[in-house]
Amino acid sequence: MRLLVINDVSVVLGGATKVAMQCIDAATAAGMDCTVLVGDDGEEVRRNFPQAKVEALCERPLRDGVQAGDVVERNYNRRAYAALDNLLAASDEETVVHVHGWSQILSPSIFHALSRHGARVIVTAHDFFLTCPNGGYLNFRSGEVCGHRPMSLGCLTSNCDKRNYLHKLWRVGRMLTQQSAGDEFWSRVEVILAHENMEPYLSGGALRHFLTLRSPCKPLTRGPAKAWRNDRMLFLGRMTWEKGVRTLAEALNKTGRPATLIGRGPLLKEMQSALPHCHVPGWLDDSEVDRLASESRFFVMPSRMPEPYGLVAAEAVMSGIPVIVSSNALIAEEVARNDAGLVFESGNADSLAEKIALMDNDDLVRHLSEGAYEYGKRIAPSNDEWRQRILDIYRGHTGASLH
Template sequence: MHLSLSEALRSAADVSRFPGPGTPRIDRVVVIDDYSVARGGATGLAVLSAKLFRGLDIPVTYICGDDAANAELAALGVSMVGLNSRDLLSAERAKAFVTGIHNGAAARMVANWIAARDTANTVYHVHGWHQILSPALFRALAPVAARCVVHAHDFFTACPNGAFFDYQAQEICLRHPLGAGCIATACDKRSYSHKLWRVARGSNILRLLRAEADFGRIILLHEKMAGFLVGAGYRPERLTTIRNPVAPLSIERVEAEANDEFVFIGRLDEEKGVEDAVAATRRAGARLCVIGDGPLMPLVATSGDHVRAVGWQSHAEIGTTIRKACALLMPSRYPEPFGLVAIEAARSGLPIIMSRSAFLAEEMERAGMAFACDTADEAAFAETLTRFAQMPRHEIRAMSERAFLMSPDLASTHEEWRDALLAEYCRLLSTNVVPELTDAVATQGVFR
């Protein structure tokens, strides 16, 4: 029997709720992340997964490093377990130095929960760990490693600085993680001593995660991530790609052709390239709206009259702000594993101008919804902005319409993403779960 893609995905959810003979039932999904309240990124997806699973009446426990004060999840019946701790940037320096490498309290919290509540059909899904929980988390999860999924939202599972990027040289790094060349290179954006601290933490990750083959599955955001992890020593068969779910920032198409303001959305940090966006728009004589917050906010807010810094905004607020935008700028300096904001903006009708190193750049440019360039080269970036701004309005509208109509093909819907995760959980629980499902999904590219 051959299942269609929609039937295969539906079966993934049905397996968890209405198991047939010989099919495991998922007793509970334990979602693990540093934080319980999201401002995007890994935590946003961790929280989303908990909501989606509860929508199928699957029991969910959410274990986190903060105070677990997410009232929305609690109202949905999610069992909240928190360490009530602060992240590394907020903690006292000496304590952060130790707990960033091994947070013993986090390990005990997880180990105690497993000892008291684990069942043979409980699945564990780790989203974020490097801000509070630390690599100690994986030692605590070792007894249930075969039922554990680790989501690689970034490259911290392989690279000490999490980006395969040399911040000092401002170039992508292809050195073997934790090899002699890696350890000897001062690539950290802060200092070489901080790099050595990250080496110590990275060695824990590779020892506890890479070397422990029992950890069932590592989920990637994009197929191109696999080469980096395989180069770091992970076996290819442990890696599965499930593209992130995307919801448009605006349900109606943004009339990009009627606007003349570029927009940047994201964390205001060096690796996101906001400084490059500020410099290139200044050089091109263009206006820039910056949505987001982070360490570079003071610099961005005082960078000139051509910049409008609005701070952090909710998904709905961003949808209103971008009505005035002509294109999104995504100038990440490191190999952006997915670039969720690029697809969110494209699905709203915004053309994208992005770094060539972003994994989505080739696909989006080929589809005619984006321009890719070396965004670290101020002159090249500014020239691309000028070229876009001088395009005839009907050509910008065509780009906008292509983005609005075609970008959904680059990501999952919320339901597809949820059901793909459930299918992975079922694979971990049994090697004999719905063989037709595996064949159908693999053939049609959901598990890439």
Template sequence: MHVVLVADHAYVNGGQAKVALDSALGLAARGTRVTLFAACGPADPRLAAAGIRVVCLDQDDISTTTNKLAFLAQAIWNRTAARALAAELALCDPHDTVVHVHAFAKALSPSIGVALRRSRLPLVYTMHEFFLVCPTGGFYEYPAAAICHRTPMSGACLTTNCDAQSFPRKLARVVRHLGMTQVADLQNLFRYVITISDLQARVVGPLLPRGTQFHRVDNPIAVAQRPMAERAPGDFLFVGRISTEKGAPIFAEAARRAGIRPVFVGDGEQRAELAQRYPEATMLGWRDAAGVQALMASARALVFPSVWYEGQPLTVYEALALGTPVVVSDACAGREAVIDGETGFLFRSGDPDALAAHLRRLADDALAARMGRAAHARYWAAPLTLDAHLDRLGGVYDVVLRESASGRTARPAAAALPTRRETPGPARR
């Protein structure tokens, strides 16, 4: 089998790229021939050392560009990427090749759809976010600090300023989305879509064409198994970007109402404001992966108060694997990892009083320790290891190649998009 992985970055700059590169390295170690095609470098040196062919265009993304106008043109329609990908895919044998797209919105652009369609190769797409259906990629209205339930590209969507920075940037993303749907036709290209949470499939299912096959493949969690040690429960911990959509202000307020000290690991646009408004809070800044895991392993609980959908929040699973209970918002995909009342608590999204009530309960050392043991035992009964990820991924590739060989990859006629999108159902207990 030959797997061509398509991503914006050839190095780890976040969770999305980490999953793509980890899977590339894991597949290569299992003897699969792997090619990584990416817009932005420098390429991670581990790739070449593992025998992976890397095609990196050494282009910019928004964080590295010195010419934002030129990058805007690239982000909307990256002609260079389209030509280079077409040339690369022309070298591939359709009988043993699967093209797996991880990302396009930060640098490659929807232009890759032209090359993908012309290649006639079997295609897979992993939905790390929602750019395939939502022009801003998150179903989140930043000015209102709320999940967006509008139908993407409807009149209500187009006239709403939901972008994190400005309405003109929202309009630029709308133009890119029009290129994706009307020219590249990416939504109709991907019959096989990998999701990383059940919530994702419920949200995007009504918005993708009839005949789309969803396959659940959890991201790998990089936590080494260790015996559950008895420990005195420590602090209530927040890990991640200190911002509104991540629920950082809700945690700070809930902690004050519960009379406990909140500890923040990370940085973000709201760090300074929260530090001023809540002087009792401890702001530790960013830590490396080992440092974060050490803090989580000694915490009383991880608090994950995100108010948007998320994809598959890795810190939730890392905490559980380390034997730390998790208190998580019922609006985000992290709720799928927690058994309410056993390995942590679910609370009503955006409600600091509801969160404060659970913080008070977990002030009980015996309860925190009991939940920590349950979290550790349940996670390691079915751990999200790289091997488990690769096994599931290999199963998807086998389905795609088998159906391609039998000529069954053609998609039925697309159904009309719904006029509204249902809110996901209640959290599973």
């Protein structure tokens, strides 16, 4: 058996690429014949996994700036199609293909290449691009979770895009390209969900086979944090509107509480300007994140979109750091049920400010910290458990039928 891992980029800046690299690590450690197709230069894969074969397109992701040719290439990347078609031509019947990210560089052309071959295809749903044109089931104009059926008339006429309606139409065109790989192809694709609550967003169309495998994660800190002894809030993630950083900034200015916001993104400078009483350093290395996390009183995940999982929230919980999460987060209900944190109304700065103020209570923070640490033991599989599970999936031994 040969494993072919596909992802837009090789540099870990988000959860999808992090999991893709963990898949490569598990496969190569198990002695599998592993090939990786990436849209960027692939240097991070070559450096970290010298035993893996790498096919790299050396192209730029859309988030680094849109170029004129991207209108066509990011809808149907012919170089990506040709590269994948060639990789599959040798031994497609013995190949398992695991797709992670494709919306930034590789485009839906990869699914057309896959549809021509008999390789087994697995896609991990790190977001909702399998069904939703903008990938988030979020109306970026209203801030509300979208209730339209993807690609319905209501969806097509909704100006929900973060840029403009013309860009929404481009996304619709890309979705049509994706769907045109054919129902016969999509009905055989196996979808790994990062969280079980993602399934209602992805089912109902051509996709038929789902299983849940929560992504592995490790605590943000080396040991359980004494959160009730600390005084600073922590945010860790991309500085974008959909991640809720503007809501967070408004709530922090209402309360005047100190906070540390770590991350990169288009709103970084805006956050630095809007929060002069907070520490907003940009991106930091792991050791510095560890130090700042150990000094944190609680963690906030203010996402406006239906956050599929929220790895960093799970990492905080595993560290005994209570979390305040948006009601749109798919883990919100379990956070509240397990006394691991609080839930605020998505996009409502007053609601978030209220929850932040509650965290001044040392007894409450200690109760939630202890609840978080206990729940953290169950929130995700251990690294060893996850590695064994992903290898079993590759080998066709799922332990339970796809549903």
